[in-house]
Amino acid sequence: MDTKAFVRALPALWSDFPESELPLDARFGEILDEVPGLTKPNNLALLHLAAAHLPPGESYVEVGSFRGTSLISAMLDNGEKEFVAIDDFSMSDASRAQLDANLARFGVTGATIFEGDAFEILRSDALKDRSVGAYYYDAAHTYEQQLDGLRLAEPHLAEEALLIVDDTDWDFVARAVADYLELQPKAESLVEIGGKDTGAPAWWEGVHVLSWFADR
Ligand SMILES: C[S@@+](CC[C@H](N)C(=O)[O-])C[C@H]1O[C@@H](n2cnc3c(N)ncnc32)[C@H](O)[C@@H]1O
Incomplete structure (x- = not known):
């Protein structure tokens, strides 16, 4: 993954990044209307x-x-790429059947879905043949779980990768990311955008993108 190319391309998705309330591509708002999720366009x-x-x-x-919601958005127009989703469907109103139906509704097919505890799956050999260039963590949110969500991804990451963490407005999420960056020299902060708590509700509860370089 060319993380620098990602950063260069990011602002062009908005008329006024990061202030704009919506991206120029209206499809992300439409997805959210159809599949209500815990996120923003x-x-x-x-x-x-x-x-x-x-x-x-x-x-x-x-x-x-x-x-x-997030998986459909990532997969749009990216049909030739490889997608993996992990969820234990422990959240109320979450179910595998609903996820499958929503993916089918948007015609995005071919994602591998692992159903179960993310920490067990990341520790297992489930991802052993994969080289993860983009890793998005938006699951269990205690301080320890956030830190594990980053550390346990490491063996699966490509030489250069993006680590994207959701809900970084929350104190314990922000602390976990800060401590991770302090402890792991291969990871660096790339893009940090505050959300609702910083007066920017169009970015949900905030997002922090890290770059990973295996040889840093
Ligand atoms: C905030 S929601 C994800 C929102 C989603 N990314 C979206 O776009 O709307 C968190 C998800 O993490 C799942 N989850 C919570 N703890 C988990 C765990 N230990 N292992 C796997 N999935 C987990 C929940 O079932 C829930 O579906």
């Missing part, structure tokens, strides 16, 4: 761009798919 456009930058042979892995 701006966050969905960012995920889509990350997936669009995957080179051949690298995968997008999403932890926490809920009804499929």
